[in-house]
Amino acid sequence: MSLFKMDNEMLSTQKCYRAMLLALCMPGSLQKIDFAENETDFMFEVPPPVALMSRTLLDEQVSVAASGIESKLWLDEIITVTGARKASMDEADYIIASSVPQLAELRSVKQGTLLFPEDGATLIVWLDEEIKGTAGKVEISGPGVKDSATLHISSAMFSLLKRRATIEFEYPLGFDLFAIGSKGFLMGLPRTSSVKIISEKA
Amino acid sequence: MGYIAVRGGEQAITNAEILLHYYRISGSSAPLTTEQILEQLPLAVDRVMSEGALYAPELAAAALKQAAGDTLEASFLLRAHRSSVSRIGASEIINTERMRVVRRISAAFKDIPGGQILGATPDYTHHLIRFELLTDEVKARRKLTQAFEALAQKGEPIPDTFPKVVSMLRAKGLLPQKNPKNTQPYDITLQPLEFPAPRSARLQVLARAETGGILALAYANMRGYGYVHPVVGELRVGEVPLYFKSSAEKKDVLLGWLRVTECEVITRMEKSKTDSRPQFTLGYGLCFGHNEIKAISMAVLDRALMSEEPKSPTEDQEFVLLHTDGIEASGFCLHYKLPHYVTFQSDLERIRKVRTVLEKEKVDD
Amino acid sequence: MTEKLRSLLDSDTNCHYYNFAYLNESAKREIRRRTLKAVAIPGHQVPFGSREIPITRGWGTGGLQLTLSLIGPEDVLKVIDQGCDGSVNAVNLRRLVTLTTGCRTTTRTSDATLIQTRHRIPETPLTRGQIIIFQVPYPEVLRYVEPQETVTRRMHAEGAYHRMWIFLYENVVQWGRITIGARYPVRVHDRYLMDPSPIPRWDIPKLNQSPALMLFGAGREKRIYAVPPFTKVEPLAFKDIPFEVEHQAGAQCSRCGATDVFLTEILDKDGSCRWICSDTDYCDQRLAAREKSHGV
Numbered sequence: 001m002s003l004f005k006m007d008n009e010m011l012s013t014q015k016c017y018r019a020m021l022l023a024l025c026m027p028g029s030l031q032k033i034d035f036a037e038n039e040t041d042f043m044f045e046v047p048p049p050v051a052l053m054s055r056t057l058l059d060e061q062v063s064v065a066a067s068g069i070e071s072k073l074w075l076d077e078i079i080t081v082t083g084a085r086k087a088s089m090d091e092a093d094y095i096i097a098s099s100v101p102q103l104a105e106l107r108s109v110k111q112g113t114l115l116f117p118e119d120g121a122t123l124i125v126w127l128d129e130e131i132k133g134t135a136g137k138v139e140i141s142g143p144g145v146k147d148s149a150t151l152h153i154s155s156a157m158f159s160l161l162k163r164r165a166t167i168e169f170e171y172p173l174g175f176d177l178f179a180i181g182s183k184g185f186l187m188g189l190p191r192t193s194s195v196k197i198i199s200e201k202a
Numbered sequence: 203m204g205y206i207a208v209r210g211g212e213q214a215i216t217n218a219e220i221l222l223h224y225y226r227i228s229g230s231s232a233p234l235t236t237e238q239i240l241e242q243l244p245l246a247v248d249r250v251m252s253e254g255a256l257y258a259p260e261l262a263a264a265a266l267k268q269a270a271g272d273t274l275e276a277s278f279l280l281r282a283h284r285s286s287v288s289r290i291g292a293s294e295i296i297n298t299e300r301m302r303v304v305r306r307i308s309a310a311f312k313d314i315p316g317g318q319i320l321g322a323t324p325d326y327t328h329h330l331i332r333f334e335l336l337t338d339e340v341k342a343r344r345k346l347t348q349a350f351e352a353l354a355q356k357g358e359p360i361p362d363t364f365p366k367v368v369s370m371l372r373a374k375g376l377l378p379q380k381n382p383k384n385t386q387p388y389d390i391t392l393q394p395l396e397f398p399a400p401r402s403a404r405l406q407v408l409a410r411a412e413t414g415g416i417l418a419l420a421y422a423n424m425r426g427y428g429y430v431h432p433v434v435g436e437l438r439v440g441e442v443p444l445y446f447k448s449s450a451e452k453k454d455v456l457l458g459w460l461r462v463t464e465c466e467v468i469t470r471m472e473k474s475k476t477d478s479r480p481q482f483t484l485g486y487g488l489c490f491g492h493n494e495i496k497a498i499s500m501a502v503l504d505r506a507l508m509s510e511e512p513k514s515p516t517e518d519q520e521f522v523l524l525h526t527d528g529i530e531a532s533g534f535c536l537h538y539k540l541p542h543y544v545t546f547q548s549d550l551e552r553i554r555k556v557r558t559v560l561e562k563e564k565v566d567d
Numbered sequence: 568m569t570e571k572l573r574s575l576l577d578s579d580t581n582c583h584y585y586n587f588a589y590l591n592e593s594a595k596r597e598i599r600r601r602t603l604k605a606v607a608i609p610g611h612q613v614p615f616g617s618r619e620i621p622i623t624r625g626w627g628t629g630g631l632q633l634t635l636s637l638i639g640p641e642d643v644l645k646v647i648d649q650g651c652d653g654s655v656n657a658v659n660l661r662r663l664v665t666l667t668t669g670c671r672t673t674t675r676t677s678d679a680t681l682i683q684t685r686h687r688i689p690e691t692p693l694t695r696g697q698i699i700i701f702q703v704p705y706p707e708v709l710r711y712v713e714p715q716e717t718v719t720r721r722m723h724a725e726g727a728y729h730r731m732w733i734f735l736y737e738n739v740v741q742w743g744r745i746t747i748g749a750r751y752p753v754r755v756h757d758r759y760l761m762d763p764s765p766i767p768r769w770d771i772p773k774l775n776q777s778p779a780l781m782l783f784g785a786g787r788e789k790r791i792y793a794v795p796p797f798t799k800v801e802p803l804a805f806k807d808i809p810f811e812v813e814h815q816a817g818a819q820c821s822r823c824g825a826t827d828v829f830l831t832e833i834l835d836k837d838g839s840c841r842w843i844c845s846d847t848d849y850c851d852q853r854l855a856a857r858e859k860s861h862g863v
Binding site: 210211212214215216217219220223278281282284285286287288289391392393394395396397398520524529530532533534535536537540541542543544545546547548549550551552553555556559560563 | 572573575576585586589590591593594597614615616617618619620621623624625626628648649650652653654655656657658659662685686687704715716717742743744746747748749750765766767768769787789790811813814815829830831832845
């Protein structure tokens with residue numbers, strides 16, 4: 001006997017969440033976001049995977065900022081649809097980036113406090129290319145990774161990881177990020193992950 | 203030896219649930235209607251709405267019926283239901299000065315503008331059981347109601363609104379002015395409590411607290427585990443209008459009238475923040491429905507929790523706010539009935555181990 | 568007979584349709600945000616709103632909220648209490664989830680995608696991709712030494728855990744052993760002290776470098792915390808007083824014969840006691856294998 005109702009939005013956000021959770025708890029692994037190319041849900045500018053991730057996590061309880069020229073356009077749509085509050089980069093709970101953020105921007109992102117390390121921000125970075133590639137080789141280790149994982153990554157992903165590596169988090173402080181590639185492939189990198197650059201242009 | 207664990211468990215709880223319903227409904231008396239509960243046990247309904255944190259009299263009456271009179275269980279049913287309905291938004295601030303008063307008294311002054319209105323109260327009755335209630339005759343009821351209604355026709359209507367006693371004290375500078383800033387209140391249903399908790403969070407917790415729980419703590423404070431020394435400036439019970447500003451309409455929409463009990467206690471003097479002259483301080487209590495014990499206890503604890511250096515548990519925010527939610531407290535109390543045989547086995551192992559070691563040491567000695 | 572009674576009980580519901588997995592989307596979103604942060608900071612307790620649901624506070628509402636925020640139509644759910652799928656509260660929790668999701672359920676650990684548990688980790692090793700959700704009564708391990716939340720939060724922030732060590736030391740001085748039974752304090756990723764929930768010491772080694780994701784939910788206390796897969800989790804111990812799991816020499820499950828699992832005692836009418844596996848699925852599998860090999 002069933003007492004419940006379910007719709008597409010509930011289902012897509014639940015699946016998106018599971019992909020994000022797996023991505024974050026197993027850094028270095030690639031997860032797939034199940035998105036519908038033609039389903040826009042009033043977010044016409046925003047790439048569908050980013051739109052879905054926004055709808056999964058954002059609402060009036062959180063604040064969001066944009067990084068990158070395109071994402072400033074996306075931000076208005078995201079705010080209208082989700083109800084999230086607009087904030088500056090250094091105050092925002094969530095940062096939507098249409099390209100790899102500048103190092104200065106990454107340095108300004110909030111990292112939480114010792115009493116509230118969970119106040120550290122979450123970045124969603126759209127790569128507009130694949131995550132995997134031949135631009136470089138990195139080694140990821142830390143919680144979620146058995147021993148270590150070696151990855152061959154694209155140039156966008158490489159510059160993201162390189163910039164992140166220059167910011168040394170004082171654990172438990174830090175920020176957490178998701179990189180999302182053009183085909184909906186997702187990689188998560190919590191603050192606990194160590195990234196070692198093995199080689200550039202493999 | 204079959205270990206039909208799964209099927210056995212399901213059968214047991216189904217039987218338990220059937221039995222629960224059966225005992226309540228199988229008697230020869232006529233079924234209670236929610237109308238009867240609403241009309242004849244309104245204070246139970248009010249208590250359930252207040253502790254359930256949901257103003258829904260009919261649902262509260264149904265919950266009371268389902269819970270066979272257990273007000274905590276009924277409040278729990280309302281609370282759980284509240285979580286399942288979607289939030290549309292926040293109402294406009296309730297203005298209790300617009301209350302259609304049914305009862306309004308002040309202990310601070312012998313007489314007040316508008317007068318002391320006793321209303322319907324058992325306060326000055328002799329608290330003796332009326333044995334005629336063992337056989338409640340419809341005819342006798344009708345006689346009394348008709349006689350009263352005839353008398354009431356001749357009476358003067360009471361004013362629509364009454365001035366607040368505390369406003370008059372404020373005007374004289376004896377109470378601090380209200381803070382006009384009106385920042386966004388904390389919402390304890392969306393964010394968990396942090397300490398020190400802002401006043402809006404403290405009042406929310408107290409507003410939905412279990413009456414007996416906050417009564418015990420307020421009583422302890424009154425008896426000496428605290429320094430509030432309250433005087434009831436005003437206690438009023440009645441209906442207040444609830445407005446909502448929808449994005450579509452330009453003006454506020456009236457959603458309905460809520461019955462609330464409001465209590466303002468005047469407490470010991472302190473140096474005012476603006477000048478060095480002493481002022482009284484105010485403790486505030488407000489709850490759904492008619493519940494004077496709750497409103498007064500809430501006001502006393504509100505004042506107690508303003509203490510910057512708590513000297514007693516009744517002034518300690520964590521102690522008061524974390525232990526007075528009836529649903530949480532009763533839930534955890536009752537959870538001790540759940541199986542704990544794994545943890546107990548672990549303790550058994552430890553005690554045996556230590557005893558073995560001690561006995562071995564004795565032998566060695 | 569049970570089905571007939573059950574259908575009589577359930578047919579009465581005035582057909583009020585609930586959201587999939589009971590919670591509204593706003594509640595699910597908040598839990599999901601908090602869970603992701605918990606995963607990023609292993610062992611750290613993240614506060615969350617914690618809505619009331621139709622299960623009594625203190626009876627698994629935290630674990631249940633986590634399950635409800637995670638579950639989708641494709642999941643296969645296992646719910647156990649003290650290791651037993653048939654335990655009445657586990658049955659009730661499982662029933663609420665199936666009523667509001669229509670999901671498949673199982674008693675077999677190896678078939679489950681989500682496992683909600685009270686006080687045990689299954690004996691069958693967990694695998695990558697599985698999520699185990701613990702019901703937590705006391706999220707704060709430092710409650711052993713300090714009742715105030717503001718103080719314990721500061722202790723975690725500063726990594727100032729000496730009072731816990733002193734507590735354990737005094738325990739040893741008094742009894743010669745650490746006498747904590749279940750709910751043994753552990754340290755996660757060399758940083759946070761964590762309450763593993765009241766699992767027996769037997770299960771503590773399973774927390775270290777587990778291939779599964781471990782989530783902990785305290786509904787009444789309003790905290791979520793997590794241990795990602797392949798994370799270091801070690802019990803607090805002194806060099807000369809090492810961590811000990813429960814051990815009863817000669818104990819054997821009277822049903823399936825197992826000795827190398829967590830066993831609990833059952834008192835018989837004549838006052839004697841026998842042992843039985845706490846993990847009923849493990850016991851069932853072992854018994855089935857034994858019966859098969861004996862050609863029964």
